[in-house]
Amino acid sequence: MSETTETAVGAEVWPYPIRYGQVKRHESDVVVLGGGIAGVWAAIGAARQGAKVVLAEKTVTARSGAGGAGVDHWQWAADNPCSRVGPEELAQALIDNQGGYRNGISTYIQCASAYQALLEMEQMGGKVRDVDDEFKGAPFRDEASKLLFAYDYDARFVLRVWGSNYKLLLRKECRRLGVKIIDRISVTGLLTRDGRPGSQVIGATGVNTRTGEFNLFKARAVIMCMSRPQRNWTFSSELRGITTFRPPTNVGNGHAMAWRAGAEFTMMEKSMRSPFASPYSYPSYGVGNAINTWFACNIVDANGKEVPWVDCNGEVISNFDDRYRPAEGQKFFIMGGGSSSHPHPGLKEYAGPKLIPDLAERMQNGEFTPPFYADLTSMPDHERRVIWGLNVGEEGKTRVPVLQTYSQAGFDPEQDMLQTYDFLRGSGMREPVSPQERTFGEQGVCGGLVVDWDLMSTLPGLFGAGDLIYGSQDHSHAAATGRYVGRRAAIFADGQQDEHCDDGQIADEMTRVYAPLGNGEGNGGGMDWKELNAALCRVMQNYCAEPKNAELLDLAEMWLDDIAETEVPKLVADNPHKLMRALDVLDILTCDQMIVHACKARKASSTHLHFNRLDYPELDPPVWHKWITIRRDGDQVAVGEMPIAPWGDFESNYQSRL
Numbered sequence: 002m003s004e005t006t007e008t009a010v011g012a013e014v015w016p017y018p019i020r021y022g023q024v025k026r027h028e029s030d031v032v033v034l035g036g037g038i039a040g041v042w043a044a045i046g047a048a049r050q051g052a053k054v055v056l057a058e059k060t061v062t063a064r065s066g067a068g069g070a071g072v073d074h075w076q077w078a079a080d081n082p083c084s085r086v087g088p089e090e091l092a093q094a095l096i097d098n099q100g101g102y103r104n105g106i107s108t109y110i111q112c113a114s115a116y117q118a119l120l121e122m123e124q125m126g127g128k129v130r131d132v133d134d135e136f137k138g139a140p141f142r143d144e145a146s147k148l149l150f151a152y153d154y155d156a157r158f159v160l161r162v163w164g165s166n167y168k169l170l171l172r173k174e175c176r177r178l179g180v181k182i183i184d185r186i187s188v189t190g191l192l193t194r195d196g197r198p199g200s201q202v203i204g205a206t207g208v209n210t211r212t213g214e215f216n217l218f219k220a221r222a223v224i225m226c227m228s229r230p231q232r233n234w235t236f237s238s239e240l241r242g243i244t245t246f247r248p249p250t251n252v253g254n255g256h257a258m259a260w261r262a263g264a265e266f267t268m269m270e271k272s273m274r275s276p277f278a279s280p281y282s283y284p285s286y287g288v289g290n291a292i293n294t295w296f297a298c299n300i301v302d303a304n305g306k307e308v309p310w311v312d313c314n315g316e317v318i319s320n321f322d323d324r325y326r327p328a329e330g331q332k333f334f335i336m337g338g339g340s341s342s343h344p345h346p347g348l349k350e351y352a353g354p355k356l357i358p359d360l361a362e363r364m365q366n367g368e369f370t371p372p373f374y375a376d377l378t379s380m381p382d383h384e385r386r387v388i389w390g391l392n393v394g395e396e397g398k399t400r401v402p403v404l405q406t407y408s409q410a411g412f413d414p415e416q417d418m419l420q421t422y423d424f425l426r427g428s429g430m431r432e433p434v435s436p437q438e439r440t441f442g443e444q445g446v447c448g449g450l451v452v453d454w455d456l457m458s459t460l461p462g463l464f465g466a467g468d469l470i471y472g473s474q475d476h477s478h479a480a481a482t483g484r485y486v487g488r489r490a491a492i493f494a495d496g497q498q499d500e501h502c503d504d505g506q507i508a509d510e511m512t513r514v515y516a517p518l519g520n521g522e523g524n525g526g527g528m529d530w531k532e533l534n535a536a537l538c539r540v541m542q543n544y545c546a547e548p549k550n551a552e553l554l555d556l557a558e559m560w561l562d563d564i565a566e567t568e569v570p571k572l573v574a575d576n577p578h579k580l581m582r583a584l585d586v587l588d589i590l591t592c593d594q595m596i597v598h599a600c601k602a603r604k605a606s607s608t609h610l611h612f613n614r615l616d617y618p619e620l621d622p623p624v625w626h627k628w629i630t631i632r633r634d635g636d637q638v639a640v641g642e643m644p645i646a647p648w649g650d651f652e653s654n655y656q657s658r659l
């Protein structure tokens with residue numbers, strides 16, 4: 002097809018040249034798919050190992066992904082010199098706190114090397130210490146190193162960092178190392194040896210989101226860093242300002258394409274009720290709360306009465322400083338601030354201080370009067386400045402919309418309080434929501450790609466890092482696993498032969514990718530991507546929400562298959578941007594199908610997986626304490642399992658791969 006400029010597309014004038022069907026080829030030792038936090042670190046890791054690296058990113062690498070706008074908490078850096086807990090003990094605690102359903106391999110890599118990654122960040126120009134002595138003398142500061150800590154000030158394994166410019170610095174480092182960054186490529190599929198699913202992965206395909214040009218990436222090793230599924234139960238681009246916690250362009254493309262290629266997945270049955278899925282929620286960390294970024298802010302009621310805090314034993318904390326210390330008899334705590342009303346099934350052993358759990362009842366009884374407020378004015382000076390300054394200033398999605406906007410509007414943390422919308426159906430950070438308001442990948446650890454100690458999937462040549470791999474989360478995790486996998490993939494690539502990409506597989510993918518362009522009115526077309534996304538959400542809300550049983554899940558499967566057969570052919574796109582959106586929703590459909598298959602396969606309920614099977618009501622029976630795996634095998638789904646801790650010894654496995 003020919004190149005045009007200022008093309009009239011439908012009723013619109015498209016400002017970029019249209020190049021549908023034209024093919025651009027790229028060749029490298031390692032190709033990184035997704036230029037978020039894990040992606041840029043993976044590219045750096047592979048380039049430092051001497052590999053020729055290409056990185057393809059759907060949006061713009063400078064700020065893309067969940068961590069593109071910033072990070073304020075550098076989690077679980079047990080390798081930092083002030084940590085009172087070692088990597089092995091912390092990794093095991095994090096796993097135990099999730100009932101075993103957390104990835105031991107990547108969690109150990111995180112605990113053992115997050116601080117090393119941070120030191121590299123510092124060499125790239127990132128601020129990781131309080132060099133300006135803004136918080137001199139504060140209880141969360143180590144005076145010798147000037148490092149700042151969060152949550153548990155005794156244990157000191159979570160650092161406070163100035164991460165709002167880290168992504169820019171990482172991109173600069175990629176460029177310095179010669180990584181070829183190609184922005185605005187939505188990767189659509191994986192190329193396999195001989196074009197067969199289940200064989201070695203030797204490349205990928207993608208479309209340019211401005212021109213529609215087809216891009217072909219041939220490589221000896223492929224690293225997927227495309228985050229996780231979102232928009233499976235709810236999606237609204239109209240009802241609220243921030244439609245998903247992570248960027249709405251993270252939809253699980255990596256999950257869908259690896260599924261089509263025959264890779265194995267696990268934990269796909271986990272989904273949870275979450276305010277992040279509510280169309281009525283406010284921007285995260287933008288309203289009064291006492292969680293994460295705002296830990297451990299005073300919360301007061303409409304009359305200025307302070308809401309008490311309790312420790313893991315339920316004892317009221319009378320001394321303010323004790324909100325940042327483990328309780329009597331507790332060695333350390335993990336996070337804190339959690340919820341007054343939204344129970345998390347974590348272990349009491351590691352529970353952090355939180356607001357009284359019976360606040361709702363005590364409000365009903367008249368003891369507290371809504372609305373409630375986050376009261377920075379009554380906080381110690383260093384705590385107020387670190388929340389409204391460092392944390393809100395460096396956290397993802399808050400620097401401009403919250404700190405800057407509120408400050409310009411006159412908000413003064415020394416005088417003003419910020420209203421919370423808890424109990425007002427405003428879906429505060431932890432407010433209970435309806436069973437249908439669920440998320441898969443917006444919050445917590447979730448399902449993903451099965452990987453081994455090389456972070457290689459069950460398909461040779463296909464690696465993963467960051468939020469995309471099963472049972473993992475966090476910015477520092479993405480950095481540590483990206484840095485690690487880049488090295489492992491480069492070593493793998495070094496030993497590989499040159500492969501020929503299968504022409505039939507490429508042609509099939511081009512047909513699939515461009516199909517929505519041909520679905521005009523005459524073809525029964527006209528359904529846009531938002532309508533299809535809404536229809537898919539409705540199926541998941543009705544048949545794969547809180548109560549599950551075989552009958553409901555069969556209906557979910559039937560409806561998803563029906564939509565795939567009868568509605569998808571009507572999906573229409575009339576410019577490259579909408580083509581990307583349409584392809585995203587097709588991948589959401591694939592992710593939904595993966596979720597339903599996994600839900601059918603787990604025949605037991607589980608607290609930690611937020612999984613409620615009416616036909617198998619027993620909670621966490623020991624025989625089901627294992628990972629359920631799924632893999633596409635032709636037209637069938639192969640169900641398997643892994644023992645709950647398949648990773649063996651942490652240290653020897655890790656050390657032997659450095």
Ligand SMILES: Cc1cc2nc3c(=O)[nH]c(=O)nc-3n(C[C@H](O)[C@H](O)[C@H](O)COP(=O)(O)OP(=O)(O)OC[C@H]3O[C@@H](n4cnc5c(N)ncnc54)[C@H](O)[C@@H]3O)c2cc1C
Pocket residue numbers: 034035036037038039040057058059060065066067068069071072073074075076186187188189226227228246247248250251252254255285396397398466467468469474475476477478479
């Ligand atoms: C508001 C907010 C605050 C957070 N704060 C913290 C914090 O303080 N501490 C912490 O530890 N964690 C935090 N997190 C989580 C953290 O940001 C993520 O865990 C981390 O970014 C995961 O890195 P990743 O590379 O796996 O995914 P991402 O950084 O999201 O990157 C995924 C990348 O893949 C790209 N992509 C997706 N699909 C395609 C495709 N088809 N083709 C090409 N590219 C594609 C995306 O555009 C994106 O650039 C926060 C998250 C949010 C949303």
